Amino acid sequence: YNLADDKAAGQSLDIFFLLICGYMVFLMQLGFAMLCAGLVRHKNANNIMLKNVLDAAVGSLCWYVLGYGFAYGTSDHRSNPFIGNHDFALTHTTQVNWAISHPEDDPGVDAGGYAGYFFQWAFAATAATIVSGAVAERCTFVGYLSYSIFMASWVYPVVVHACWSDIGWLSPWVGDGVKVENNDGGEGNVAAAWEDGAAILNTGAYDFAGSGVVHMTGGIAALVGAVMLGPRLGRFRDGKVSDTMSGSSTVLVVLGTLILWFGWYGFNPGSQLAISSKADAAIVARCAVTTTLSAGAGGVTALLFRFWRSGCFEVVYTCNGVLAGLVGVTAGCSLLEPWAAIICGVFAALTMYGFETALLMLQIDDPVGAFPVHGGAGMYALIFNGFFVKHDYVEEVYGYPPSSRRYGWFYGGHGQVMLSEIVELLFIVFWVGTNMFLLFGLLKITGKLRVS
Amino acid sequence: YNLADDKAAGQSLDIFFLLICGYMVFLMQLGFAMLCAGLVRHKNANNIMLKNVLDAAVGSLCWYVLGYGFAYGTSDHRSNPFIGNHDFALTHTTQVNWAISHPEDDPGVDAGGYAGYFFQWAFAATAATIVSGAVAERCTFVGYLSYSIFMASWVYPVVVHACWSDIGWLSPWVGDGVKVENNDGGEGNVAAAWEDGAAILNTGAYDFAGSGVVHMTGGIAALVGAVMLGPRLGRFRDGKVSDTMSGSSTVLVVLGTLILWFGWYGFNPGSQLAISSKADAAIVARCAVTTTLSAGAGGVTALLFRFWRSGCFEVVYTCNGVLAGLVGVTAGCSLLEPWAAIICGVFAALTMYGFETALLMLQIDDPVGAFPVHGGAGMYALIFNGFFVKHDYVEEVYGYPPSSRRYGWFYGGHGQVMLSEIVELLFIVFWVGTNMFLLFGLLKITGKLRVS
Amino acid sequence: YNLADDKAAGQSLDIFFLLICGYMVFLMQLGFAMLCAGLVRHKNANNIMLKNVLDAAVGSLCWYVLGYGFAYGTSDHRSNPFIGNHDFALTHTTQVNWAISHPEDDPGVDAGGYAGYFFQWAFAATAATIVSGAVAERCTFVGYLSYSIFMASWVYPVVVHACWSDIGWLSPWVGDGVKVENNDGGEGNVAAAWEDGAAILNTGAYDFAGSGVVHMTGGIAALVGAVMLGPRLGRFRDGKVSDTMSGSSTVLVVLGTLILWFGWYGFNPGSQLAISSKADAAIVARCAVTTTLSAGAGGVTALLFRFWRSGCFEVVYTCNGVLAGLVGVTAGCSLLEPWAAIICGVFAALTMYGFETALLMLQIDDPVGAFPVHGGAGMYALIFNGFFVKHDYVEEVYGYPPSSRRYGWFYGGHGQVMLSEIVELLFIVFWVGTNMFLLFGLLKITGKLRVS
Incomplete structure (x- = not known):
């Protein structure tokens, strides 16, 4: 009997x-594609389908070459709280990082080995594909391709680095004792990059599965794209x-929505990144x-509210309500009570x-x-966390003891x-907004943005 | 090295x-939606799509507030073999119940923690959504919404409590020594609720994954709904x-059927609720x-039989044959030999x-x-179990030793x-039939049931 | 605390x-169905849908009765490097084979118990269903049914036995010391069937997840079928x-492609058959x-190349490019570096x-x-392996030490x-080609092959 073998079972798990x-999470690509198609x-379904397939294909290459390195790459000598600058093309990622569940055994440089790399790629592809629907029916293919490369290689990885990596300036993990030591090579590194123990506001922004990191990033890019493209011809007449211009198929809308809902069970519970310890399993099941x-x-809310306003029960609003509920709970799924999740939705x-409506x-x-679904509900999710994240759960997930009062206002936590959530929100609006304004502006000036 | 950590790996698994x-199992919602759409x-696809989305959404709230408590809630002082009356809104469910695979460690009050709650919710949503197709193209939205709430909050949970909970009057688990002690707080409780060792007919009804509990419940409700609504206009002319009135798309029918088949691999093998022990793994793989x-x-049977009767190879009959085979094996998937499963199908x-035809x-x-698919094959499944459940497998799953002869007639088991299976069958017909008759009757009288 | 229980966790995993x-992998049936439908x-979607459903249904019975026995059945006294001849209808398969991850504990006769049987069935159904699209719109139902039975019962199992079973004449596992001893009952058996240590060319063909075994087999059968049926009426006019004749729906094409991509994550990483050891987990994540x-x-390549040739961005070519990339990497997914996988695609x-084009x-x-997708890229995959399989990975997967130089030419391995890869390629072309020629020829002569 070999203890090392045995531990492997938990780590393999x-x-x-x-x-x-x-x-x-990868299957969510299909969900977005079907939702858009519906x-x-x-007549434009053909066009939008190609964009959705490309997000996954192009994203897989961009994430490999640049994205993952910008997001999570750190080394002892060059760490940087704004952007990763190491480990491009998987050059420094070990195939399996045994440190995931037992960090004391293997102080490697990366957070999850090839499996972690894969998981993060699926998130990057999700962030990118959110935009396809917003620019549908009028964006050129070349314009969209440029956007997709830019998003997966540069815009999204910087947000990830800030909010989720061990030395990101918005991350609650930074300066967090044990974790920092094990994941990026010692306190010396952290000290060089950022003040010791200095998560922003001594807290860091809680965005567990990425209402901000993924959905707001996609949603803000979608807004910039939609504004700069202008409306489809004939969409608005005399104000x-x-x-x-209504969609072609509610069957496809429901197909897309239910696949997205299914995929979200990978997105939210999966963001704990591990399930082998008792605490992991509890967090995953709660998510x-x-x-x-x-x-x-x-x-249910969208259905009834829409009925109140329009007198009709409408399936598209109901589906968007489901998706808004999913986006809204993504930041706090591990940190909220079930009843709070209902209020959240x-x-x-x-x-x-x-x-x-706006x-x-x-x-x-x-x-x-x-x-509205990803940007709007994504912003809301961060604010909601400020009110409702629960003490016990913050301790379980981020390691801050309840005595630190780093939990929601509703429970008497400190502000x-x-x-921190608002800082994340503003950062994402600013970073994504500026970058996408520059990109879409450049495309517009050069006449490569819009067709028809 | 910590033994407790180590055990956690099996429990996390x-x-x-x-x-x-x-x-x-949740993805089966999509399967049913696509099957109905096809x-x-x-012209009615829009309408039916909304109902399918609502079953999941409304069901998630009803199951939280009432359903799970009625199905599994028990306490030392108020246990009841007919209906649960405790633990509403997850008030007494621990987040993770370590008792699943190692009951000696944690004699909690609930059967599966948050993960078990979630799994059972997916089943409740399945039972509810079976009906949507049967009442398609003529049921009002308000009528369907009433039905959906009633099913997930009241009708289905009572069936679950009777057949699957540890103190249900039809359950093979009741009075079963170790299990009872660990799951609802001691023999005192059981004695108060039900005679010691008194599973019905000293056996209990074997319905492993719910041919009766889920599919018959949905199927009987579907029959009552279809009868009380009456046929679609023009469906029957001069007898x-x-x-x-044939369906719109065989592509959607196949999409739905194959997703359901896929989801069934969660439904049937998943009903073992655990996989970490050798016996668990054997049962899961067998399922x-x-x-x-x-x-x-x-x-294959439906294809060939239909060909014999009509001279055509028909995809819709083939798909319904696949689904009937799946429903038929649901009650006995862990208890039948592979060759018996073929006969079953x-x-x-x-x-x-x-x-x-009838x-x-x-x-x-x-x-x-x-x-026909869920109600008919569901009833058949219970009867089939009476003939073909195998001694070794009954011991493995329910703990009854072969010497007790609580196995199928075919193998010489006692009747x-x-x-017990027939009692379950009659109970479900009566309970679901009566309740649904009252609900649909009330809706009909008040003019809220039918459109067009 | 019980060590045996604990080991079970790894094995259950x-x-x-x-x-x-x-x-x-089973869900890939849906992917192929939707791809074909699109x-x-x-007007022919109805017809093709039936064929896709039948592949899974008929395949489940054929694999049970004959296929699995021909593929993996071996006994001490009758082993045969060409074809299995034992264990039909699961008569000698144990329900759970604990030998998967701890072979020293349980030297059983079969490779994976019921779970392994199930996994292999899903592969058989995949091989069979590849053909449905190639013969679409003109093959009779009876013709297709005959093909489907023949493929799952006879043609495919022989290929599997040769390449993947422990005594197959093309298998790298044969004569491989420990593995042989544990899996088919001792060296005596192997010696009787095949010279000791005599994998073909002392190496065996590396086809990890079946670019040859599954995809070429399906692809060659598809070619023979398409040739013998002749083109659809009106497909070619004046040369x-x-x-x-273009397809009906790009939405369905994308639906099918993304489901196939998703299913491939079961197909390729799953072909390691285990994940509980550190090496297993590394291989799975790499895949x-x-x-x-x-x-x-x-x-991306197909998109851009097609754009260069035709001036259009085309979604169908892009999807086929994705699928070709998936087929191409299937043989070597565990044996290639990430950068080599990009070249591969x-x-x-x-x-x-x-x-x-040809x-x-x-x-x-x-x-x-x-x-083109399964046959063409499948052949290519085997050749690509000959160049690019890496020493460390060959050791990890097949146990050949780097000093044996049984790795790719690119790294200086021996030829x-x-x-070996070329021998596998030729064998599959010959075996599948001959058999399918006979079957389709017989159907053609008897007038049962073609409609319209």
Whole structure:
């Protein structure tokens, strides 16, 4: 009997967990594709389909060459809280990092080996593909290809580095004693990059599975794209919204929505990155429950609210309500009580509805509601965390003891949690907004952005 | 090296198993939605899609507030063999119940922690959504919403409590020594609720993954709904079936069927609830094999039988044959030999065919065949178990030693197994039939049931 | 605390891994069905759907009765390097084979218990269903049914036995010391069947997840079928390809492609058959990464190459490029570096493109490109392995030490690896080609092959 072999079972379990969850997140590519196909006019489905396939294909190469290195690459001598600058093309990633569940055994330089790399790729592809629907029916293929490369190689990785890596300037993990020591090579490194123990506001932004990192990033890019492209021809006439542009198939919308909901069980619970310890398993199971309740509450809220406003029960609004509930709970799925997840879903759907209405008033044409669902509910999710993250769960997930009061206002926590969330929100709006403005502006000036 | 940590790996494995299987069962929502979309006329697809999304969304809230408590909630002082009356809104569910694979360590009050709650929710949503196709194209949205809430909050949980909970009056687990002690707090509780050792007929009804609990419950509700709504206008003319109502898309039918088949690998093997012990793993793997063989045999049988009757090879009949095979093996997937699973699938498809023919003769309009597939093959499954459950497997799954002869007639077991199955069958017909008659009747009287 | 229980966790993990991967491979049936539905004309979708469902259903029965026994059945007294001849209808398969990860404990006769049987069935069904698209729109149902039975019962199992079983004449596992002893009952057996240590060319053909075994087998059968059926009426006019036969739906093509990509994460990483040891986990994670990179590179290459040739960005070519990348990396996913996987995908897509062009020039009508994608890229994959399999990985996967130089030419390995791959390639072309020629010829002569 060999103890080392035995420990491997727990560690293999984590690798397996990470891979399966990554596969499910990858399947969200299909969900987005079908959702878009259902929401655009039939004649443009061919075009949008190509963009969705490309996000995964192009993203796989960009993430390998640049993205992962910018997001998570750190070395002892060149660490940087703003951007990674090491480990491009998997040059320094070990195939399996046994440190995931037993960090004391293997102080490697990377956070998850090949399985972790794979999991993070699936997230990058998700962030990129959120935009495709918002620019549907009028963006050139070359324009979209440029965007997709830019997103997966540069814009998204910087956000990830800031919020999730061990030395990111917004990360709650930075300066966090044991974790830093084990993951990026000793305190010397951290000290060089950032003050010891100096997570922002001494807290860091809590964004567990990426309402901000992934969904806001996609959503803000979608908004910039939609604004700079301008509306589809005939979308707004005499200040009114034309009815003739409605989507081609509610069957495809439901197909897309339910696949996304399924994939989200990889996205949210999977973000714990491990399941082999008792605490891991508890967090993972809690994420599955909160994700479900917020999705359900979001769907029911959107259905009823829309019925109140329009007198109709509408499947597209219901689906967008489900998605808003999912986006809304993504940042806090491990940190919220089930009842709080229901409240989260209710207001996420209303937030989505509000942003959707605002876009129509402003005559911004977002054919699939990518900004209201991902940008709007993503921003809301960060604020919601400021109120409702629970002490015990913050301790379980981030290691801050309840005595530190780094939990939600609702429970009497201090306001630094909320403030950190707002800093993340503003950073993402600024970083993604500026970069996408430059990219889409350049494409527009050179006449490569819009067709028809 | 810490032994407790190590044990956690096995327990985490069970949590992971339960969650993944739950995700797959959730995906069956998509399967049912696509199946319905393919079998109704195109113009009504929008309507039916909304109902399918709602089953999951509404179900998530109903199951949280009432359903799970009615199904599994028990306490020392108020246990009840008919209905649960405790642990509503997850108030008494621990996040992770380590008792799943090592009951001696943690005699908690609930059966599976948050992961178990999640898994059971996915089943509840499945039971509810079976009905949507049967009432398609003529049921009001408000009527369906009422049904969906009623099913997930009240009708289905009572069936689950009776057949699957540790103190249910039909459950083979009740009075079963070790299990009872560990799961609901001691023999005192059981004695108060039910006679010691008194599973019904000293045996209990074997319904491993819910041919009765889930599929018959959905199927009987579908029948009552279809009867009380009456047929679609023009479905039957001069005593003949109109041809003009055939479904819109065989592609969607196949999409739905194959997703359901995939999801069934969560449904059937997952019902073991654990995989970490050698016996668990053997049972889980066996379920995967029997499920496959019965599905295949059902599909081939329906194809050939339909060809014999009509001269055509028809994809919709083949798909319904696959589904009948899956429903037919659900009750016994862990208890049947592979060859018996093939026999099971053959007659499940014929049973489905018979019920389908009978409905047409009786001019009952069930557009997707929900009753023949789920109700008919579900009833058949319970009877089939009475004949074919094998001694070794009964011991492995339920703990009854072969000497007790609580196995199938075919192997020389005693008739109490069959009798218990029939009691379950009659109970579900009566309970679901009565409740649904009252609900749909009330809706009909108040004019809220039918459109067009 | 019980050590035996504990070991079970690792072994249960392997069973779980094998089953989940098998479920994902099964889902590829849906991917192929949707891909075909999107690529044939709408009026023929009904017909092709039935064939796809039948492959899984019929395959489940054929694999049980004959296929698995021909593929893996061996006994001490009758072992045979050409074909298995034992263990039909699961008569000698134990339910769980604990030998998977700890072979010293249980020298059973079969390779994976019921879970292994299930996993292999999913592969058999995949091989069979590849053909459906190539013969679409003109093959009779009876003809296809005959083919499907023949493939799953006889043609495919013989290929599996040769390349993957422990005594197959092309297998790298044969005569491999420890493995042989544990899996088929001692050296006596091997000696009787085949010279000791005598893998072909002392090496054996490396085909990790079956670019040859599964995809070439399906692809060659598809080519023979397409040739013997002749083109669809009106496909070629005056030596030109008619435009009027293009597929009905790019949405379905993308749906199918992304489901196939998802399922491939079961197909390739799952082919390690275990994940519980450190080496297993490393191999599995590597497979996920290489599979992703090759798929992405294939998609991008096909997109750009097609754009260069035709001036259009075309989604169908992009999807076929993704699939060619996936097929191309299947043989070597565990044996290639990530950068080599990118190269693999690039040339896989070009190979597919070349074969597609050649088929059109030869006026062979393969409506979905089954031969270019599966046959063409499958052959390429074996050759690519001859160049690029890496020493360390060959040691990890097949146990040959780097000093044996049984790795790719690119790294300075000896040419026997390449030669073995070519022998496998020729064997599959010959075996599948001959058998399918006989079957389709017999059907043609008897007038049962073609409609319309």
